[in-house]
Amino acid sequence: MSFQHRHLLGIQGLGPTEISFLLDLSDGYVEQNRSADKKKSSLRGRTVINLFFESSTRTRTSFELAGKRLGADVINMQVSASSVSKGETLIDTAMTLNAMHADVLVVRHPDSGAVELLSKKVNCAVINGGDGSHEHPTQALLDALTIRRRKGRLAGLTVAICGDVLHSRVARSNIHLLNIMGAQVRVVAPRTLLPSQAARLGVEVFHDMRAGLKDCDIVMMLRIQNERMRGNFIPSIREYFHFFGLDYEKLAMAKPDALIMHPGPMNRGVEIDSDLADDYERSVIREQVEMGVAVRMACLEVMVDNLARDRDAHA
Ligand code: CP
Numbered sequence: 001m002s003f004q005h006r007h008l009l010g011i012q013g014l015g016p017t018e019i020s021f022l023l024d025l026s027d028g029y030v031e032q033n034r035s036a037d038k039k040k041s042s043l044r045g046r047t048v049i050n051l052f053f054e055s056s057t058r059t060r061t062s063f064e065l066a067g068k069r070l071g072a073d074v075i076n077m078q079v080s081a082s083s084v085s086k087g088e089t090l091i092d093t094a095m096t097l098n099a100m101h102a103d104v105l106v107v108r109h110p111d112s113g114a115v116e117l118l119s120k121k122v123n124c125a126v127i128n129g130g131d132g133s134h135e136h137p138t139q140a141l142l143d144a145l146t147i148r149r150r151k152g153r154l155a156g157l158t159v160a161i162c163g164d165v166l167h168s169r170v171a172r173s174n175i176h177l178l179n180i181m182g183a184q185v186r187v188v189a190p191r192t193l194l195p196s197q198a199a200r201l202g203v204e205v206f207h208d209m210r211a212g213l214k215d216c217d218i219v220m221m222l223r224i225q226n227e228r229m230r231g232n233f234i235p236s237i238r239e240y241f242h243f244f245g246l247d248y249e250k251l252a253m254a255k256p257d258a259l260i261m262h263p264g265p266m267n268r269g270v271e272i273d274s275d276l277a278d279d280y281e282r283s284v285i286r287e288q289v290e291m292g293v294a295v296r297m298a299c300l301e302v303m304v305d306n307l308a309r310d311r312d313a314h315a
Contacts, residue, residue, distance in 0.1 A: 003302050006310060007119045007126040010135035011176040019144070019180060022298050026145050029294035033069070043072035046304050049097050050076045052108040052129060053090070058264055058292055059129050059138065063106045066296035072103075072304075090114060091121050098122040104303050107131075110228075112169075125303035133167045133228060138299055139263050140173035142291040144181065146284050147218060149291075150259055155182030160212050160254070161203075162188040163222030163244060163271050166195055166233075170263045171222060175201050188212030190244065192233045193224075209244055213253040220261045221246050221271050237270055247273040251282070259284050 002021035011019070032038060048067040052060050060076065067074035077097070084093055090109065097105060104125045107115045112132030119126035130136040148154055159178050165171045165187045178185045179202045187198055188206045198205050206212030213219060224234070234240045246260065260276065260283040268274040277283055 004306065006303075006306055007128075008137055008299055008303065009116050009119060009126065009128045011137045011140050011173045011180070012135065014176075014180065016180055016182075019141070019177060022141055022295070022302065023145050023148060025298035025302065026141070026291070026294040027149070029297040030145075030149075030291065033290070033293055033297075038069050039071065040069065041071040042301055043067065043070035043103075043304055046072040046103040047101065048072045048074045048104045048106065048300060049102045050074065050106045050129070051079070051094065051097065052077070052106075053079050053084075054108050054110050054130065056108055056129070058289055059108065059136075060106075062289075062292040063127075063129065063296050063300070065293050066300055067104075069293070070297055070301060072300070090118060094118045094122050098124055103307060104300060125307045127299055127303060130169050133169050133172070133225075135173045135176075136169040136263075137173050138292070138295055139170050140177040141299070142288055142295040143170075143174055143220070143261060143263070144177055145291045145295055146261065146288050147259070150284060150287075151217065154178065156184075157217040158184045158186065158215065159218040159220060160186045160188050160206075160216040161220045161222065162209065162212065162246065164193045164224045164233075165189050165198065165222065166193045167225035167228040168222050172201075174220065175203055179203075186212050186216065188244070190234065190240075209246075209250045210253045213250060213258075216254045216258055218259050218261060219246060219251065219254055220263075221266075222263070223265065223267055224270055241270060245269070245271055245273065246276060248276060251276065258282070261285065261288060263288065 003018045050060050064074050102124045106127045106129045108129035109131050112134035115128040115131040161171050185203045187203045262285045
């Protein structure tokens with residue numbers, strides 16, 4: 001077993017062997033998910049609880065599918081209909097679920113660091129389903145799996161991450177993962193949508209799309225995260241699309257076989273041209289969603305195995 005952590009809270013701090021281990025395990029689940037019989041029983045008798053304090057389509061649904069395909073009992077907490085609406089805190093909510101002998105809590109929260117804080121209060125495994133603008137580790141893993149299956153490797157590729165890097169946990173987790181695995185990472189954004197010390201993340205910084213996309217292998221587009229913005233960060237949607245939206249003309253700067261990625265949800269006509277998003281010669285956006293289920297199966301299985309080992313050691 002090459003992944004020994006009790007929780008999966010972020011990509012930062014993981015090693016290349018640990019990441020490769022999770023990707024290799026996920027790869028096996030891709031084939032299983034494409035077969036008629038998708039069910040396994042490795043998590044039979046285990047309980048996975050999805051605790052999402054922010055909306056989600058892909059992450060929550062794929063964790064639910066992943067858990068069910070491995071035979072676990074999966075509960076989706078409706079936070080708006082829970083006692084959180086009566087003032088119960090995040091920690092009290094998590095401890096309540098922990099007391100019901102959950103094995104894995106998958107948590108999404110609007111505050112950076114909230115998931116790590118919660119992980120210190122419970123004795124089940126915790127997977128970060130996205131915390132504020134901090135990390136979204138399973139998104140970076142599914143992106144890496146998509147790239148690795150298409151390009152055969154991660155090391156040596158040039159990846160341009162474009163758009164609202166400032167507010168994006170997807171960008172942070174991908175920057176960490178791609179750097180760890182030996183890819184060259186560029187970020188392309190207006191100055192207002194970049195962290196002040198962006199270069200310290202180990203990336204090359206561009207403020208011009210054509211320059212940033214030149215000869216790159218992967219173009220990863222990001223959504224403008226209006227829900228995290230306080231004030232105006234761009235003059236207008238029209239101007240943003242003109243300078244930073246991905247269209248065929250800007251994409252022509254990248255390598256001819258460059259892949260287009262987007263974590264979703266997409267804002268068509270804002271960060272990406274609608275026809276390009278649906279151009280399945282170039283866009284692997286649907287494939288990213290497919291890889292998400294396989295990656296989350298691998299993560300759930302590893303977390304449950306590690307938890308069982310820890311509990312045995314302390315029995
Ligand atoms: N990519 C992603 O996290 O999508 P959801 O917000 O739909 O889960």
